[in-house]
Amino acid sequence: MALPICLSIAAVLFALGLYGVISQTNLVMIMMGVELMLAAAMLNLVAFWRLLHPHTYTLQMFVLVVMTVMALEAAVGFALATQRFRSRGSVEVEEAADLKEEGV
Amino acid sequence: MNALQLFFLAGFGLAAVWFGWRVFRTHSMVRSAMSLLACMVALGAMFLVLQAEFLGVLQIMMMAAEMSIMAFFMMMFMMDPGGLGNMNMTHQQKPATALSAAVAALLLALLLSTNWPAPLAQVPTATQQNHDLGIELMTRSMMIFETAGTTILVAMIAAAATALVYPPQPD
Amino acid sequence: MENNNTLPTTLLVGLLFAGGVYALAVLEYWSVAGRLAWARPVRLALKLLAREEIKPRQRDAVFYETAPVLLLAAGTLAAAVLPWSASTPLLSLATGALFVNAAFAYAMVALVLGGWSSNGAYAMIGGWRFLGQLLAYSMPMVMALTATVMRAESMVPVQIVLSQRGLWNIVYQPVGFGLFYLAALALAFLPPFDLPVAAGELAGGAWADFTGARRLVLRLGRLSLVMSLAVTITVFYLGGWQGPGLPGVVWTLLKTLLVAASFFGVGHYVSRVRYDLLLEWSWKYATPAALLNILWVGILLLL
Numbered sequence: 001m002a003l004p005i006c007l008s009i010a011a012v013l014f015a016l017g018l019y020g021v022i023s024q025t026n027l028v029m030i031m032m033g034v035e036l037m038l039a040a041a042m043l044n045l046v047a048f049w050r051l052l053h054p055h056t057y058t059l060q061m062f063v064l065v066v067m068t069v070m071a072l073e074a075a076v077g078f079a080l081a082t083q084r085f086r087s088r089g090s091v092e093v094e095e096a097a098d099l100k101e102e103g104v
Numbered sequence: 105m106n107a108l109q110l111f112f113l114a115g116f117g118l119a120a121v122w123f124g125w126r127v128f129r130t131h132s133m134v135r136s137a138m139s140l141l142a143c144m145v146a147l148g149a150m151f152l153v154l155q156a157e158f159l160g161v162l163q164i165m166m167m168a169a170e171m172s173i174m175a176f177f178m179m180m181f182m183m184d185p186g187g188l189g190n191m192n193m194t195h196q197q198k199p200a201t202a203l204s205a206a207v208a209a210l211l212l213a214l215l216l217s218t219n220w221p222a223p224l225a226q227v228p229t230a231t232q233q234n235h236d237l238g239i240e241l242m243t244r245s246m247m248i249f250e251t252a253g254t255t256i257l258v259a260m261i262a263a264a265a266t267a268l269v270y271p272p273q274p275d
Numbered sequence: 276m277e278n279n280n281t282l283p284t285t286l287l288v289g290l291l292f293a294g295g296v297y298a299l300a301v302l303e304y305w306s307v308a309g310r311l312a313w314a315r316p317v318r319l320a321l322k323l324l325a326r327e328e329i330k331p332r333q334r335d336a337v338f339y340e341t342a343p344v345l346l347l348a349a350g351t352l353a354a355a356v357l358p359w360s361a362s363t364p365l366l367s368l369a370t371g372a373l374f375v376n377a378a379f380a381y382a383m384v385a386l387v388l389g390g391w392s393s394n395g396a397y398a399m400i401g402g403w404r405f406l407g408q409l410l411a412y413s414m415p416m417v418m419a420l421t422a423t424v425m426r427a428e429s430m431v432p433v434q435i436v437l438s439q440r441g442l443w444n445i446v447y448q449p450v451g452f453g454l455f456y457l458a459a460l461a462l463a464f465l466p467p468f469d470l471p472v473a474a475g476e477l478a479g480g481a482w483a484d485f486t487g488a489r490r491l492v493l494r495l496g497r498l499s500l501v502m503s504l505a506v507t508i509t510v511f512y513l514g515g516w517q518g519p520g521l522p523g524v525v526w527t528l529l530k531t532l533l534v535a536a537s538f539f540g541v542g543h544y545v546s547r548v549r550y551d552l553l554l555e556w557s558w559k560y561a562t563p564a565a566l567l568n569i570l571w572v573g574i575l576l577l578l
Contacts, residue, residue: 002105002113002223006150007215009117013143015208016124023200024128028178032140036124039147042163050154051105051223057240060233061249063159064241067166068252072259074170078177079263086269091181094195134391138338141384161370165377168384169413172406175387179403230369234430 006047014040027084027091031077035070042066105223112153120146128194133178141171157230158237284363291528292354295502296495299535303498306539320491328487335392342389343489346496349381353503358433360516360523371432372420375507379416379462382500383409386464386471386481389493393484401480404550405471408461411557412468416458418565419451422572423511436515443514447575450568452512454561459504459538461553463497466542470550505534 013036020033042063049059081091088095105113123143127136144167151160228236241249300316330339356371358364368374383405390402424430426447427438445452461468472480482493509515509530516523518530 002110002154003220004216005110005114005117006154008212009121009150011211011215012121012208013124014211015204016121016128018207019200019204020128022203023194023197025195026133026182028133028174028181029128029136032127032136032174035140036127036143039144043147043150046151046154046156046159050156050227052221054224054227055236057233057237058245060156060159060237061240061245063156064162065248065252067162068256071166071170072256074174075259075263076266078173079266081177081181082267085181132335135335135338138388157368158370158373161368161373161377165373165380168377168380169409172384172387172409175391176403176406179391231429231431234369 003047003051006043006051010040010043010047013037013043025092025094027077027081027093030093031074034073038066038070038073105225109153113150116146116149116153119143120150133182134175137171137175137178140174141167144171155227155230156233158234285365287524288354288359288363288365291359291524292351292499292502295505295528295531295535296498298532299498299502299505302532302536302539306536306543323491323494324488326487328489330486331393331395331484334394334484338388338392340489342385342392343485343492343496345388346382346385347492347499348496349378349385350496350499350501350503352378352381354499354506356432357503357506357510358436358515359506359527361433361436363524364433367431367433370430372424372430372435372511375432375503376413376417376420379500379503380409380413382462382496385496389485390471390481395484397477397479398481398483401471401473401477401483404477405464405481407550407554408464408468408470411554411561412458412461415454415557415561415565416462418562418569419448419455419458420511422448422451422565422569425569425572425576432510432515436510436517439514440517443517444512448568448572450564450571452508454565454568455508455512457561459508460541463501463504463538465501465538467545467548468553469542469547470553473547475547501535501538502531505531505538508534 017033017036017038017040020036021030024030024033045059045063045066049056049063053059084096085091120143123139123146126139127143130136130139145164148160148163148167151157151163154160227233297316300319301311301313304315305311353375355365356368356374364371386405387402390398390400390405393399423435423438423444426444427435429435429438439447460466464471470480471477472482474480477483482490485493506527509527513530513534516527518526521529
């Protein structure tokens with residue numbers, strides 16, 4: 001019973017994150033969607049560790065790696081957003097179409 | 105897992121989903137970031153219920169700083185004073201809703217139709233877990249863990265280099 | 276996770292903590308005015324309760340109410356895992372040292388929320404300043420704690436106290452103690468590092484727009500934060516309840532009050548640090564020093 005509960009919640013969180021990534025126009029909001037999706041992955045890993053393989057610590061280690069990925073994603077995303085804000089004064093992705101090469 | 109643990113698991117899970125939903129429903133960016141923080145804390149509480157004590161406490165600790173920084177950058181880019189926010193930052197509403205609903209339905213159908221093996225009742229104690237996780241990190245998974253460390257360093261340097269102000273170059 | 280939160284222990288720890296906070300309130304005034312006014316905290320509390328509650332217009336209602344309570348919770352939660360004697364931690368967590376850090380992290384969240392929700396420029400700047408301050412103090416703090424955990428080979432606070440049986444950590448790793456002490460001052464935003472609530476430049480900063488009962492809860496939250504930090508230093512660096520003659524609880528209380536008095540005393544003599552200097556010192560000197568401290572403890576452990 002516990003495993004389906006955890007997995008369903010993770011599935012819904014993942015879908016929410018996906019909704020955010022597609023529907024938001026702001027770069028920082030899109031990053032929040034990505035964080036939600038990664039958090040859903042972490043919940044899955046912890047649930048699998050606890051309920052199926054409590055003696056396999058690779059799963060716990062993988063959660064640590066996902067946490068690292070979350071922090072890195074935030075750092076690099078904010079760096080890009082900062083540079084974008086400096087040069088164009090906005091972090092809206094719809095206004096970032098000028099990054100596309102002309103005529104492609 | 106006994107009934108009480110299941111109750112808390114489902115309760116924190118529903119809280120996580122509710123706050124995860126609120127992230128994209130508010131009109132204020134700081135409120136979004138704080139909703140995400142609440143969602144992450146609820147997930148950390150779920151980890152604690154699942155007896156992954158180290159991961160739960162770590163999650164609760166790390167997300168406090170990470171989400172506050174997120175709120176800070178939101179403020180910097182969007183100028184969102186307290187209680188005044190009222191803006192629309194969405195596009196492609198219909199495809200987004202349809203796609204995420206389809207993905208959620210697919211995942212839920214898959215996981216509910218799968219015949220999962222019976223969960224194991226016994227887990228190592230929290231002290232034992234800390235010890236074994238340390239051994240795991242320092243032996244079998246050492247390369248992966250060290251790679252993660254190097255990746256953090258590379259990302260820090262790359263982020264700093266990207267965000268710097270460069271003087272205009274003469275052509 | 277074995278718990279000994281029986282009613283007598285809970286009462287004892289609660290009373291000790293509340294008494295300590297009261298003593299701290301007296302000590303804080305002593306550091307400003309130079310005399311011990313034992314009735315002043317009660318008078319001040321009654322005055323704040325009776326005062327008219329002025330709320331800023333267009334505040335963020337939810338966060339405005341949450342922030343003071345969150346600060347109080349962050350200040351008191353850590354006390355649940357910190358031992359006053361061998362048998363008094365209310366909650367014996369295997370990850371106690373990490374839990375203490377996790378609880379303290381939410382003091383920052385509380386101030387950021389408080390500063391932002393009251394919808395004033397100075398308050399908001401104060402709140403965000405504390406976020407910057409977090410980037411300065413959290414690294415040295417966590418790394419200094421890591422070194423004490425290395426020595427005890429356990430994250431359980433009771434084990435960390437027991438590991439200092441021969442030699443207290445303040446002697447074993449003086450650099451770590453110094454870093455943790457300074458980081459604790461920054462975390463509790465006490466005078467040399469009181470940037471978020473800087474009275475002179477930000478007109479009260481993050482908690483400027485809180486009046487009446489909310490202000491009282493904020494003051495109480497800050498005092499319990501200082502109290503928790505003083506107990507943390509006692510447990511992690513000053514040998515906890517160990518000492519000759521007196522019962523362990525009394526030793527912990529004495530050491531805690533001494534640490535807290537020194538906290539308040541420092542602010543009497545040092546002027547406020549500029550926040551860019553704070554960040555620069557933290558990343559250029561404190562973080563490398565914390566890493567060297569870990570190396571130092573590692574070498575000592577291998578010898």
